[in-house]
Amino acid sequence: KNTVLEMNNLKTYFYTDKGVIPAVDDVSIKVKKGQIIGIVGESGCGKSMTSLSIMQLISPPGKIADGEILFEGRNLVGLSKAQMRSIRGNQISMIFQEPMTSLNPVYTVGKQVAETLLLHDSSISKQEAKEKVIEMFKQVGIPEAEKRYSVFPHQLSGGLRQRVMIAMALICKSKLLIADEPTTALDVTIEAQILKVMKKLQEEVDTSIILITHNLGIVAEMCDYVYVMYAGKVMEQADVYELFDNPKHPYTEGLLKSIPRANVDQNKAKGLYSIDGMVPNLLHLPQGCRFHPRCEYADATCRVLEPELVDTGNGHMVRCLKYKNERG
Ligand code: SF4
Numbered sequence: 081k082n083t084v085l086e087m088n089n090l091k092t093y094f095y096t097d098k099g100v101i102p103a104v105d106d107v108s109i110k111v112k113k114g115q116i117i118g119i120v121g122e123s124g125c126g127k128s129m130t131s132l133s134i135m136q137l138i139s140p141p142g143k144i145a146d147g148e149i150l151f152e153g154r155n156l157v158g159l160s161k162a163q164m165r166s167i168r169g170n171q172i173s174m175i176f177q178e179p180m181t182s183l184n185p186v187y188t189v190g191k192q193v194a195e196t197l198l199l200h201d202s203s204i205s206k207q208e209a210k211e212k213v214i215e216m217f218k219q220v221g222i223p224e225a226e227k228r229y230s231v232f233p234h235q236l237s238g239g240l241r242q243r244v245m246i247a248m249a250l251i252c253k254s255k256l257l258i259a260d261e262p263t264t265a266l267d268v269t270i271e272a273q274i275l276k277v278m279k280k281l282q283e284e285v286d287t288s289i290i291l292i293t294h295n296l297g298i299v300a301e302m303c304d305y306v307y308v309m310y311a312g313k314v315m316e317q318a319d320v321y322e323l324f325d326n327p328k329h330p331y332t333e334g335l336l337k338s339i340p341r342a343n344v345d346q347n348k349a350k351g352l353y354s355i356d357g358m359v360p361n362l363l364h365l366p367q368g369c370r371f372h373p374r375c376e377y378a379d380a381t382c383r384v385l386e387p388e389l390v391d392t393g394n395g396h397m398v399r400c401l402k403y404k405n406e407r408g
């Protein structure tokens with residue numbers, strides 16, 4: 081069994097007094113051992129809700145309404161907080177753009193990361209743990225790592241605290257790492273450094289990674305396989321080369337066209353899209369294909385018929401009524 085995570089037909093809905101919001105709408109994702117998969121799309125497309133669903137961090141009025149999330153064959157849906165806690169760490173770890181868990185203000189940052197490590201690897205000594213933490217601090221771009229080991233969280237800038245959180249997530253060498261816009265808030269140099277550490281983890285200990293980002297440059301560099309999400313649904317999924325060479329969904333085409341040019345200031349241009357129109361309000365989804373208001377190929381059929389995700393061969397799937405006949 082080579083599959084680490086298998087999400088089948090997941091529905092994460094929010095039951096608000098204005099109506100039901102289908103934040104994740106029948107999404108299936110598979111992650112193999114050592115594979116880096118990307119989930120891309122504009123903000124509000126359901127990428128983060130997908131990752132929070134895996135971690136069982138959806139809170140009311142949100143709820144996993146249907147589907148399963150198998151981690152090494154075990155369904156995570158419905159597990160208690162305590163059960164999930166035992167899976168976090170060396171099984172699944174996560175990095176969020178806005179940390180869900182914050183650092184404890186009364187302990188030094190080095191000690192906190194060392195303790196996380198010791199908790200998951202009882203075979204190492206405290207001194208070894210300290211050395212490993214300092215090494216990891218260096219790898220994620222924390223300057224003067226030895227000195228930073230002994231400071232308290234409030235003595236660090238937001239960017240450095242984020243790097244401490246990243247170090248904490250990476251140091252356990254978990255089987256699955258979920259990284260949701262892990263580097264978006266960071267400088268491009270640091271970003272590159274952190275992506276490198278992630279790649280190294282994947283190469284050295286076969287960690288599987290789910291990388292959620294709106295930056296297609298990062299996807300091209302890091303991922304093996306990509307899911308493109310729009311308004312809660314997967315619109316297209318394919319091997320990374322196939323997706324970039326031969327995008328079949330108009331939304332993917334739009335995303336690819338809007339990759340910032342290399343000569344633009346990378347920090348400024350980071351992930352800025354310019355597809356006309358906006359992600360629809362999930363409370364009032366357009367009829368038919370939910371992308372039709374923004375699609376230049378839309379016709380009358382697209383306005384009434386909702387496309388299915390269709391397998392076009394070689395693991396390339398697309399949800400569009402016209403990808404074949406008219407558009408090749
Ligand atoms: Fe565009 Fe129609 Fe395809 Fe939707 S189904 S993406 S509206 S062509």
Ligand code: MG
Nearest residue numbers: 123124127128
């Ligand atoms: Mg998000």
